[in-house]
Amino acid sequence: MTKTFLICCALALMAIQCSLAAFAVFGAKLDLVPVMVIFAALTSSWQRALLVAAFSALLLDALSSAPLGLSIPPAAVAAVVINHFRRIFYRENWLLQSLLAAGVSLGCSVWTLLMLSLGATPLPLNFGVIGKMGLIALLAVAVTPPLLWLLGRLGHWLRQEEAEVETF
Amino acid sequence: MVKRSYLVLFGAIVFSLVLYFALPAGLSLRLKTLVTQLFSPLLHAGAGLQQWWDNSRQEMQSRTALLEENRQLRAHLALQMQDALRLAEFEDENRRLRTMVGYRQAEGAKLRPAHIIGRDPSNWWKTVILDIGSDHGVGEACAVVTPAGLVGKTIAVGKGNARVLLIVDPNCKVAALIQETRDQGIVEGVFEGVGSSPACRMDFISRDAQIKPGQTVITSGLGGVFPKGLRIGMALQASLSESGLYKSVWVKPAADLERLEEVFVICR
Numbered sequence: 001m002t003k004t005f006l007i008c009c010a011l012a013l014m015a016i017q018c019s020l021a022a023f024a025v026f027g028a029k030l031d032l033v034p035v036m037v038i039f040a041a042l043t044s045s046w047q048r049a050l051l052v053a054a055f056s057a058l059l060l061d062a063l064s065s066a067p068l069g070l071s072i073p074p075a076a077v078a079a080v081v082i083n084h085f086r087r088i089f090y091r092e093n094w095l096l097q098s099l100l101a102a103g104v105s106l107g108c109s110v111w112t113l114l115m116l117s118l119g120a121t122p123l124p125l126n127f128g129v130i131g132k133m134g135l136i137a138l139l140a141v142a143v144t145p146p147l148l149w150l151l152g153r154l155g156h157w158l159r160q161e162e163a164e165v166e167t168f
Numbered sequence: 169m170v171k172r173s174y175l176v177l178f179g180a181i182v183f184s185l186v187l188y189f190a191l192p193a194g195l196s197l198r199l200k201t202l203v204t205q206l207f208s209p210l211l212h213a214g215a216g217l218q219q220w221w222d223n224s225r226q227e228m229q230s231r232t233a234l235l236e237e238n239r240q241l242r243a244h245l246a247l248q249m250q251d252a253l254r255l256a257e258f259e260d261e262n263r264r265l266r267t268m269v270g271y272r273q274a275e276g277a278k279l280r281p282a283h284i285i286g287r288d289p290s291n292w293w294k295t296v297i298l299d300i301g302s303d304h305g306v307g308e309a310c311a312v313v314t315p316a317g318l319v320g321k322t323i324a325v326g327k328g329n330a331r332v333l334l335i336v337d338p339n340c341k342v343a344a345l346i347q348e349t350r351d352q353g354i355v356e357g358v359f360e361g362v363g364s365s366p367a368c369r370m371d372f373i374s375r376d377a378q379i380k381p382g383q384t385v386i387t388s389g390l391g392g393v394f395p396k397g398l399r400i401g402m403a404l405q406a407s408l409s410e411s412g413l414y415k416s417v418w419v420k421p422a423a424d425l426e427r428l429e430e431v432f433v434i435c436r
Contacts, residue, residue, distance in 0.1 A: 021289045022218055068196050072180060
């Protein structure tokens with residue numbers, strides 16, 4: 001996918017996430033950064049995947065009260081690693097997409113709490129917080145396959161796919 | 169190619185860590201305010217959509233439920249009117265007594281009404297965005313309240329919006345006291361687990377304090393951010409801290425922080 005299309009998708013997903021921020025399932029809100037990371041990693045080069053992952057994470061930090069830069073490392077690592085292995089992934093597989101979403105979401109949550117524990121806030125490791133991390137991952141699992149399909153269709157319809165990117 | 173990609177990845181991680189640890193707080197807040205301002209029209213649209221949904225749900229309530237609600241509200245209003253009359257008497261008496269002892273009258277706070285147009289999109293922080301900012305006289309570190317109680321304080325103020333740190337956020341600290349016993353402490357937010365409602369905890373209370381569930385927690389006025397006497401919430405379960413040096417008590421916020429729609433900013 002082209003850089004402009006990916007950046008527009010990241011902006012749109014973040015706008016959706018902000019609009020839905022008032023709705024929470026047992027305290028867990030929808031996190032769409034994993035969706036963008038996986039979409040960029042599976043459909044474009046590693047440079048673009050890295051750029052889009054970092055941009056999405058930075059945007060989330062800027063729109064929330066999280067310290068700027070906090071969410072970039074897990075998103076960037078996930079984007080590069082998924083992109084590295086994308087030749088062996090069947091990217092239309094919903095199960096694989098769900099597994100990737102769960103992994104990215106859990107990675108982001110664990111990283112956030114670890115970094116917070118370096119500051120003044122003590123690390124809150126209890127069943128409630130671990131359960132919340134699981135629930136956030138479950139929400140990501142639920143929304144990732146349909147959103148990836150939608151973004152893929154949109155990219156195809158707008159002719160944003162690149163010729164050199166192989167399709168399975 | 170792979171080596172280069174990992175090198176760039178390493179660079180991105182170093183960049184983010186530099187942002188995280190070394191970016192001055194003021195610059196970071198200005199950047200956040202700028203991005204929030206750019207997203208402001210979308211946030212307004214989202215808030216409008218939510219209001220439309222809430223209104224539609226209310227319109228679909230049955231007539232019986234509405235009549236019952238109306239009856240309860242009328243009864244509540246009658247009680248409130250009696251209270252208001254009594255309070256007016258007390259206020260008058262208080263003013264006369266203060267004049268008699270030469271007490272300097274505090275300036276009345278300026279309350280600015282505001283709508284909530286956005287909430288924190290991340291899962292681990294508790295902030296809301298207001299539709300008023302520096303153009304409306306709102307500054308940083310202003311207390312934000314509802315008629316029920318304290319909501320939080322403003323932390324980043326743009327021209328037409330302001331971000332409010334809620335009292336249930338772990339970064340928010342409020343000097344407080346128990347209204348009945350006058351024991352002082354600090355109220356701070358705690359990380360919310362799955363299914364639990366937002367809550368905060370009052371720490372550093374004297375270990376001899378006699379705290380009972382149901383007592384009222386109010387602001388003590390220390391620190392200068394929150395005026396004295398604002399209701400924070402209700403004391404729940406008290407316990408001795410792990411070190412045994414002080415008591416802690418769980419506090420249920422008086423304001424319904426999950427269903428906030430309109431608030432008041434106390435401008436100084």
